[in-house]
Amino acid sequence: MSTENKTYLSARNITKDFGTTRVLDDVSMDIQSGDVVSIIGPSGAGKSTFLRCMNLLETPTSGTVEIGDFAITLGAGRSTASKKELATLRRNVGMVFQSFNLFPHLTVLENICLAQRRVLGRDAEQARVRAFELLDRVGLKDKSEEYPGRCSGGQQQRVAIARSLSLDPQVMLFDEPTSALDPEVGAEILAVMRELAEEGMTMMVVTHEMGFARQVGDKVHVMVGGRIVESGDPEQVMTQPSHERTRQFLAAVLGR
């Protein structure tokens, strides 16, 4: 297991091609245990693809994903990860999507209990207790028996966060978790995320919320055209960007 201040999750030389288009070009990134790293950049830059490579929802064309001491290298004749590699990675890495992706045919409670039971092997009571703990934490205890279709977007996203946390992940990936929500509702989600960060959760967050990246993030990476063009302290990057593309991007986002 990882210790404090040790690289926990890392991507090394990740390249991803879709057909003949190179979407990620030699991207490397480390995240230390307990840190919050933000990834910002224009739409189409490859941020989602990169994040999805971190839990192998997308298989890199080449590169290495490493979690703790467990490394998975692809490329050089190896085009798919093994079942065991996928299982190990996904047991430790949670993900929250822009579009929530709750299971509409299951109640809120069932959404949160399913993987606890089927993946971690918890019994019904253990799963239920954990689910209610998390629902309480995201303020939705009274929604446990509702179907997702009857919950607002913000509520659905909070359930999605609880679903992911129910597996006690070491790292959480967030792909623009507030982009599908009204700003006030998005703020509630950001508050939940901020709390998680304060409790020491290791987080990799793709976001357009510059305030969050600046206040909560320990580090920010700017991705443009499938490459990291600039990385560093969020305050530094946002007030004195060193790369022209970063400046253009920040002007476009903050100018709004």
Add this chain to the structure above:
Amino acid sequence: MVLFIAQGLIWTVIITLSSFALGALFGVFVALARSASSRVIRALARIYVDMIRSVPPLVWLFIVFFGLAELGLKLSPLQSAIVTFSVIASAYLGEIYRGGLASLGSGQIEAAQSIGLSRFDLLARIISPQIFRTVSPSMVTYGIGLMKDSALASTIGVVEMTFRANQVTQSTGMGLTSFAIVGGIYLALSIPLGLWARRVDEKMRKKYVVN
């Protein structure tokens, strides 16, 4: 006469239900093969489906009953009918499932993968229950069609309703009456099935409003 003909109903029901059940099961594999990541598997599944759908059911029935016998595999008329209609149903139901799968969207599958669900759980607990809701009306429609097609089994000697109506006609000359009875029984089966399917569909729609 009604009673004599209606006795054939048992074979209609046996052929329809068993072929539907087997076809519904094998259809899952057809749908999986049709959406497999391997191009070869996808192509083979495509050929299977197209081949089955391009040839009339009656011809398949004769191929299985007479053709396999010639090759040394002697099946009874009932067995032949069930084998034939199961295989045909697997192709059609497989395509129906595949349509449902396409309408599900990738988000559900990604969410299931991200929480580490196995492929089996993904299929059994996430995909199947959701697409069942969207495809069940088409499945019932197909099932009603299958029931009607089962009359073809009379041509190879299964003593189902059409076969019996034909016997009656041969001996009494009352073709109109005897076949009208067969038609009436099919009608009496199809209509409630269709209504039931619509009711189930509406009920499920109400349960989890998907937005």
